[in-house]
Amino acid sequence: MKEILAEVDRWRAAGHRIAIARVVAVEGSGPRDPGATMAVNDAGEVAGSVSGGCVEGAVVEEALAVLRGEHPRAVVTFGYSDDEAFAVGLTCGGTVHLFVEPLDW
Amino acid sequence: MASTTPVFDALRSALDDARPVAFATVIEGPHTGAKLLVEPDREPLGSLGDPDLDRVVARDALGELESGLTTTRHYGEHGEARERTVGVFVESFAPPPRMVIFGAVDFTAALATAGKLLGYHVTVCDARGVFATPLRFPMADLVVNEWPDRHLAEIGHRLGGRDAVCVLTHDHKFDVPAIVAALATDVGYLGAMGSRRTHAARVWRLREAGVGDTGLARVMAPIGLDIGSRTPEEAAISVCAEIIALRTGRTAVPSLRDGTGPIHQ
Structure with a gap:
């Protein structure tokens, strides 16, 4: 959380809307622990990270969908636990659960 | 708005x-x-x-x-x-809890390493600059050349229930002022190394310095749990286990303080 604060300040000053994605659970090996946080603004700019780079792209898409109101704030899962449902995998073979929400609190 | x-x-x-x-x-x-x-x-x-x-x-x-x-x-x-x-x-x-170790002795490196393992911000403090060097304690976050009581006067107000002070100096000249200064803080764990005989002499000096029963009851000495540790590393585990037990209010194994038998068998 701390590492995104300065960027979030700049974005808010510039009038951007922001989504926050936080790792809430990791199964198997995962590069980042629960609490790892990434912020995404409505222009698609990113601060922080939630994995070793494996799922960041998909998280940005999810964050933008949440900001557009197309997806509810909710837990999203990436990993190999369900090959059919999740196109994005972690190279380490783990599964990561993220809570993605707009910064409106 | x-x-x-x-x-x-x-x-x-x-x-x-x-x-x-x-x-x-x-x-x-x-x-x-x-x-x-x-x-x-x-x-x-x-x-x-x-x-x-x-x-x-x-x-x-x-x-x-x-x-x-x-x-x-x-x-x-x-x-x-x-x-x-x-x-x-x-x-x-939560900011990491602090472990302040007074005395750059043999056992200090093992305790500092164990403290880091548990997530402490570890300070090693010894007035003798030859002994307390970052080269000897690379695992410590901070190595301070200062008298213990002076260092505590500086940082003592920041110590709370999650923090620990371990006095390993083995020398009344250093450990009595260190304990007296640590008792003036809210530190959750205060342990002092030394044999039962050393500690008995130390208690006498602490009383001389104005420490009462309540203060003395806060001092875990001899330091550590009675798990039969022999090496510095094992002793470090026994001290860390005592710190955890005191914080959580458990008494899994009797503390050495609460027994009368020999520390080493």
């Missing part, structure tokens, strides 16, 4: 000030996204949508904060245990 993001603003102010804070978010169930910000000795900010749930989560979050844990917990809608309707993600933002 009122802030549009009161919880975020309060969280950020706590983080800026390095105040310990627990941040709870409903991530599944009714009121998904609801927030509760919990700080020790302050009214929680926000709500998870139910006053009973708020109360239970605030209590649990303070416990998580004390251990520095970040986890998801499940409850019923009104905070019932053993139900799983509501998933609450509790994120702990």
Whole structure:
């Protein structure tokens, strides 16, 4: 959380809307622990990270969908636990659960 | 104009000030996204949508904060245990607890290493500059050449229940002022190394220095749990285990202080 604060300040000053994605659970090996946080603004700019780079792209898409109101704030899962449902995998073979929400609190 | 993001603003102010804070978010169930910000000795900010749930989560979050844990917990809608309707993600933002070790002796490196393993911010302090060098204690976050009481006069006000002071100096000249100064802080653990005989002599000197029964009762000496440790590394584990047990209020194994037998058998 701390590492995104300065960027979030700049974005808010510039009038951007922001989504926050936080790792809430990791199964198997995962590069980042629960609490790892990434912020995404409505222009698609990113601060922080939630994995070793494996799922960041998909998280940005999810964050933008949440900001557009197309997806509810909710837990999203990436990993190999369900090959059919999740196109994005972690190279380490783990599964990561993220809570993605707009910064409106 | 009122802030549009009161919880975020309060969280950020706590983080800026390095105040310990627990941040709870409903991530599944009714009121998904609801927030509760919990700080020790302050009214929680926000709500998870139910006053009973708020109360239970605030209590649990303070416990998580004390251990520095970040986890998801499940409850019923009104905070019932053993139900799983509501998933609450509790994120702990706690500055690492501090371990201050006085005395750059053989055992210091082992204890500093064990302290780092447990997540402590470790300071090694010894007035003798030849012994206390970062080269000898590369695992320590801070190596200070200073008299113990002077160092505590500087940092003592920052010590609290999660922190530990270990006095390993083995020399009345250093350890009596160190213990007296540590007793003036709110530090949760205060241990002092030395044999039973050394400590008996030390108790006499501490009383001379004005320390009463309440103060003496705070001193864990001889330091550590009675687990039969022999090497410096084993002794470090015994001290760390005693620190954990004291913090959690458990007595898994008798402390050496509470026995009368020999420390080494």
